[in-house]
Amino acid sequence: MSELLAPSRPVVAESPPLVALRRLDDLLAQAVDAMEFRCAPESAAEAFPGLHVSASQARRLLELPPGRPLLAAPTAREPRPGWDVIGAGHIGWRWLRTRYGLSDLELDVALLALAPEADLRYERLYGYLQDDVSRKRPLVGLALDLLATTVEGRLAARAVFAPQAPLTAHRLLTLVPDPRAVEPPLLAHFMVLDQQITDVLLGQSGLDRRLAGCCRLETPAAGSDPEHGGLVRMASRSPGGRPPRVYAQGPAGSARGGPARDLAAGLGVALLTVETSGLPDEADAASDVLALAFREASLLGALLRIDDIEGFRLRPDEREVRERVLAGLLAGHDGPVVVEGAGEWAPLDRRALGFLTVPVAPYGVAARRALWERELAAQGVRAAPADLRAVADRFRLGPDRIADAALTAVAEAARRTTPGRPCPRNTSDTSGAPARPSRPGASGTPDAPSAPHASGPPDAPTREELFASARAQSRHRLAALAQRVETVYGWGDLVLPPDCAAQLAEVCERVAHGRQVMDDWGFERTLSRGRGVSALFTGPPGTGKTMAAEVIARELGLDLVKIDLSTVVSKYVGETEKNLERVFTAAADTDAVLLFDEADALFGKRSEVREAHDRYANIEIAYLLQRMERYEGLAVLTTNLRRNLDEAFTRRLQFIVEFPFPGEADRERIWRVCFPPRAPRDPALDFARLARDFQLTGGSIRNVVLHAAFLAASDGTAIGMPQLVRATRREFQKLDQVMPGAGPDAGGEG
Incomplete structure (x- = not known):
């Protein structure tokens, strides 16, 4: 299958880019000679090129024909070595040339933009040649000056920077306008080589730093599912030698990542996973990052995996835009791709069709429990069987998320059992609220996480820690669409x-x-x-x-x-x-x-x-x-x-x-449960009278008790009837109702 894959990413040991820089040095040496002849100072006032322009220098500039390059014929000669020699000795330049079909002129442009990343001395040379020491990066005008030898050739070379030209169309080169100029011409745009291409040409290995937040690179082991072995056989029979395209369809919590891992292992390549949850929210920014991921997969010769197509298309107002971007990237990609999702999917662009849909069944409770056991055992701990059964039943997590959740739970358990660290309250919620009484009619089943559970070794995760780590695996998907409510009530x-x-x-x-x-x-x-x-x-x-x-x-x-x-x-x-x-x-x-x-x-x-x-x-x-x-x-x-x-x-x-309006007996119970155990209360509180005299709902009663607590704190006393009656009056005012008479026995605030 090697013929289906792109060349592997170059490494430093094969050939550093010194040969290419020698070509640039030869070119710049000619330019410095031409610049010295063109701008030779006639007086001391003209001895500061880039900082001062004298009248005589301005007249000499006007004597030059419009558009004449700096290295005009017959003085210019082809710099040495040639690109054939450079490409033969450096896989990075050879890959760039063949992958995007670049001409010698376009390679020279890329070399000009690359040089300051390898040696800062080129910044001073560019400042001299551009007659402005503050312009340390090469401008389009400098590239045309150095690489064209005639006026006609200089004009024709502008096509290298057109939007449809390879350098800009494939985002290899970015043109940045001079920030000091207002609407600068094309010649006054700086040339910036993409960092990904820079790393390739300088022999830097590893994942592009811009992809660190949303991509994961791994080398999968041999295939775990025998059925997925057919994917490798299918790849070998792809029409026209086309690399395999697979859509793994399965619900959340299924082993959707299995086909990608098994296919990568069968092809003997690395696996680059794009986690769509980590992509930027803006469509343009997400498209840029996704394009980088496709190119990174091509550079690495890796299988590209998009882990959740629904997550990539989550915003309906941008769905069509994102789908078209993805279709274009798929059409231009030269390696294998696996896309994962829950529903039916096909790319918009017909050129990118040809995906083989592989259905993936969800993991059952027994399979998820086995995964939890395996991941916890890998960390050297064991949890109670009832806890594992409960967390496997309640959360439909796949292998990757179970592995992450198990690590989190083990780390939390280790923090809890480390001497000298405070032990967190052992409840089912992360809010720190004390455990509440069990629900009415509870049968004491082991699935309810309300009561603390501390079975197993001292450093084994409790049920609450397992549940908390499982919840954390998926709550990010709803963070932008809904508000998470802290569950403090029992x-x-x-x-x-x-x-x-x-x-x-x-x-x-x-x-x-x-x-x-x-x-x-x-x-x-x-x-x-x-x-x-x-x-x-x-x-x-x-x-x-x-x-x-x-x-x-x-x-x-x-x-x-x-x-x-x-x-x-x-x-x-x-x-x-x-x-x-x-x-x-x-x-x-x-x-x-x-x-x-x-x-x-x-x-x-x-x-x-x-x-x-x-x-x-x-x-x-x-x-x-x-x-x-x-x-x-x-x-x-x-x-x-x-x-x-x-x-x-x-x-x-x-x-x-x-939910009915509470009766008198229920109101009395509500008045009582609204007081925390540590709240100071006046022993003379008459809950029965409060329930009889004030027909309030539970929400209003809680508001009254809280307001009365602040009043008591201000008075420096325990919470008593005077504060409760004053707070009740405020609550009736909020409800736009007339407060019933409280009577003289209710604290003197009737």
């Missing part, structure tokens, strides 16, 4: 009627045992719709809907992300669907709980079509209904008014939980 903070609390426990059970019921028991084959879980929390403001979502996320050990509707809903036709697709696409790879707060603004009732706007609004709702069914995670929607939601939408929900 079941003990939630005061609800028994049936409502039981429904929330059933939501947790539905998610916790989803893999067992759907996969192991085969119920997935009996369903025509998605396997995700969707729940609607409805009730007046402040009754605990958002808190319940936090409790569920914490119970499951998952991140809770709140979707910002201001970034989703758009007045433009079709934009709401695109924005929501971005959210669900990113969420599919995060194993997070999605929270759509005030969902009636997004999932409202479909209306009678009276105008074009109504028709498009109904299309949006229909799309949202279908997309919710395809989402495999847990989506929680909250609304203050259930009747505002479309009936067809509510029929597709697995759970609808009513």
